Amino acid sequence: MIITDTHTHLYSEAFDEDRHEVIKRALAANVSRFFIPAIDSTYTASMLQLEKDFPNNVFLMMGLHPTHVKENFKEELLHVENMLAKRHFYAVGEIGIDLYWDKSTLSIQIEAFKHQIALAKKYKLPIVIHCRDAFNEIFEVLETVNDENLFGIFHCFTGTLEQAQQAIAYNMKLGIGGVSTFKNGKIDTFLNQIDLKHIVLETDAPYLAPTPHRGKRNESLYIIQVLEKLSEIYGVSKETIANITTKNSKDVFGI
Template identity: 80%
Template sequence: MIITDTHTHLYSEAFDEDRAEMMQRTLDANVSRLFIPAIDSTYTASMLQLEKDYPEHVFLMMGLHPTHVKENYKKELAHVEQMLEQHKFYAVGEIGIDLYWDKSTLAIQQEAFRHQIKLAKKYKLPIVIHCREAFNEIFEILEEEKAEDLFGIFHCFTGTLEQAHQAISYNMKLGIGGVATFKNGKIDKFLNEIDLKHIVLETDAPYLAPKPYRGKRNESSYILKVVEKLSEIYNKREEEIAQITTQNSKAVFGV
């Protein structure tokens, strides 16, 4: 059984003291495909090091995270483009809009999102979307930019059934992680109405640990709890959940 974690920040400082052990637990759990989203230029070196240390298992993305769209965002976007020119990446991400932390940066977040969508089209890469309290704003831009060559993943999907269908209509898979195991997570109530072909698995480690680890540091091996939950929701064997969602991730990332 091969499991794919389509979104995990394994270079995070949260793992600095035991990264090797955590990675071993992950690989021992058959979580052998790990897709790594970018945040900003300060993490690029540690991402590249992670890829060097685990070349068969780690696949990098490049992008500017919406909560890191600040006064210097044009310089950061130039770094994203420079890296896309110089190095092999598997997606532009994570990108999007976040209105939970700071609504005052909406205009530059929108500009950065649009710019990075255009980069994804230029480099023929999928996008990985971060959306927090910003579904309308994200959908507005996806509607403007929609095209055959725009596709990707709606990371950490926490919307309604209607929003799920809308995201899928823009060629997006839904990234499902620990939230599906939460009592008040809500998405578990309608996920079985979404065909499994639209779903990929993720942890967003070190954040959003699934039950029974909720509130603790998340790690990629904990994705087994998400597989378990989806096995219940879809009434399919865990091996089948792993196989279908891994196949879906290959359709997105091309690897």
């Protein structure tokens, strides 16, 4: 059984004291594929070091996170362009729109989002979308760029059944993580109406730890709780969930 964490910030400062131990704990539980989203240029060196330390398990993305789209966003986008031109990454992400923290940057968030989608298409890569309080805005952008070259993952999906179906219509898998285990998470009430072929697993570590670890630092090992929850929701074995979601991740990332 191979379990894939399609979204984990293992380079985060939250893991500075025990990063290798965290990864080894996950590996011991068959969580052996870690896809690493970017935030901004300040984290690139630590991402590259993580890949160097675990070359068979760590797969990097490149992108500018929407909450880090600031006054210098054009310089940050140039860094993304330069890195994509220099070497292979497995996705452009995480990118998107976040209106929870700052609504004043919406226009430049949209500009950065569209620019990075174009880069993904140029390199024939998937996108990994961050969406917070911004489903309508995200869908409006996707509608303008929708074609056969648009595909990827709707990271940390927390929307409604209708929004899930809309995301899938844009050739997106749904990234399902700790929220599925929350009592008020709501997505567990309709997930079984979505075919497993549209689902991938993620942690978003160190954020959004699943029950019973909620409120603590998340880590990739805790994807086991998400796996167990989906096994319960879909009424199939944990091995079936692991196998299908790992296959789905291979379909998206090409490895």
